[in-house]
Amino acid sequence: MSDSATVSGRVGEQVSAGTAADFAALLKPRVMSLVVFTAAVGMALAPGDLHPVLAIAALVCIAVGAGASGAINMWYDADIDRVMQRTAARPIPAGRVAPGEALGFGVTLAVGSVLTMGLFVNVAAAALLALTIAFYVFVYTMWLKRRTPQNIVIGGAAGAFPPMIGWAAVNGEVALGSVVLFAIIFMWTPPHFWALSLYKAGEYARAGVPMLPVVAGERETRRQILIYSLLLTPLAVLPSFIGMASPAYGAVAAALGLIFLVAAFAVSRAGAGDYRAARRLFGYSIFYLAAIFAGLLADRLWLGL
Amino acid sequence: MPLSDRHRQKRGRNFALAGVLVLLVVLFFVVSIVKMGGAP
Numbered sequence: 001m002s003d004s005a006t007v008s009g010r011v012g013e014q015v016s017a018g019t020a021a022d023f024a025a026l027l028k029p030r031v032m033s034l035v036v037f038t039a040a041v042g043m044a045l046a047p048g049d050l051h052p053v054l055a056i057a058a059l060v061c062i063a064v065g066a067g068a069s070g071a072i073n074m075w076y077d078a079d080i081d082r083v084m085q086r087t088a089a090r091p092i093p094a095g096r097v098a099p100g101e102a103l104g105f106g107v108t109l110a111v112g113s114v115l116t117m118g119l120f121v122n123v124a125a126a127a128l129l130a131l132t133i134a135f136y137v138f139v140y141t142m143w144l145k146r147r148t149p150q151n152i153v154i155g156g157a158a159g160a161f162p163p164m165i166g167w168a169a170v171n172g173e174v175a176l177g178s179v180v181l182f183a184i185i186f187m188w189t190p191p192h193f194w195a196l197s198l199y200k201a202g203e204y205a206r207a208g209v210p211m212l213p214v215v216a217g218e219r220e221t222r223r224q225i226l227i228y229s230l231l232l233t234p235l236a237v238l239p240s241f242i243g244m245a246s247p248a249y250g251a252v253a254a255a256l257g258l259i260f261l262v263a264a265f266a267v268s269r270a271g272a273g274d275y276r277a278a279r280r281l282f283g284y285s286i287f288y289l290a291a292i293f294a295g296l297l298a299d300r301l302w303l304g305l
Numbered sequence: 306m307p308l309s310d311r312h313r314q315k316r317g318r319n320f321a322l323a324g325v326l327v328l329l330v331v332l333f334f335v336v337s338i339v340k341m342g343g344a345p
Contacts, residue, residue: 017314018318019314019317019318020317020318020320020321020322023318023321051339053335053336053339054336054339054340056332057332057336060332120336120340
């Protein structure tokens with residue numbers, strides 16, 4: 001336990017200075033909320049029935065598993081987080097939670113969430129949850145993040161798995177529908193994070209993270225954002241063509257996608273050092289993904305498709 | 306840090322942990338009942 005994160009009391013006693021809120025922050029609650037939401041949509045769209053109690057249990061497992069990944073990520077990336085303004089106040093770099101505590105917390109929750117998913121729901125969902133955690137921790141955090149500008153392209157798969165887990169929780173299958181949901185988030189991740197990294201490039205460079213603007217420059221990043229946006233927007237309309245959603249959803253997704261493309265085009269046309277379009281795209285991309293998945297959910301709940 | 310602050314901090318964490326454990330017990334209980342077919 002590091003001295004910076006502990007308060008020595010009586011002889012032999014060491015108490016972490018971390019509060020319950022600090023441990024909750026290790027779970028990256030904002031990321032967790034998006035993960036739970038997309039997983040719930042995957043559950044709602046999957047053919048089959050799952051008892052509501054088991055559905056809630058599955059969502060809890062997914063939330064805890066996602067949080068565990070976040071805690072382990074914060075443990076491994078504490079050195080980077082310390083350098084970046086956006087992350088310097090996190091519990092480990094701020095010295096409120098000891099790195100070892102965060103690691104133990106994350107590993108315990110990761111193992112617990114996977115085992116519980118296997119016991120409560122099914123082995124397929126548990127295996128996918130384990131794969132997601134392992135992918136985020138080992139492939140993205142430990143392998144790709146510090147080595148390649150493709151880090152968030154490949155690593156983005158970890159964020160794309162939750163709807164597949166939700167789907168598998170219902171019927172134990174990996175089906176075309178769940179792969180489409182995976183693909184939507186997978187294609188959404190690069191333009192989302194590259195828009196952010198355009199105006200945070202300096203911080204990433206200082207931290208030694210080879211984000212695309214740092215390695216390939218702004219111009220190439222803007223071009224890549226447009227390419228991925230062109231791939232993403234038709235993909236988000238696809239559910240209405242394969243019987244997963246109604247034409248009404250397709251129309252909404254197309255309209256949302258058009259706005260996404262306009263925003264991405266604005267990013268691609270912006271001059272060097274002008275980040276207004278990138279900020280707008282970053283903000284809109286969050287709304288876009290939430291709206292696409294909310295649209296799919298609404299379609300299923302209200303139109304019964 | 307004064308002793309009282311440390312105790313307050315520990316107490317907060319303990320209550321939070323107790324809350325989580327109670328929720329887990331309830332979840333495991335309800336899921337067990339459902340899995341045994343005791344619920345509609």
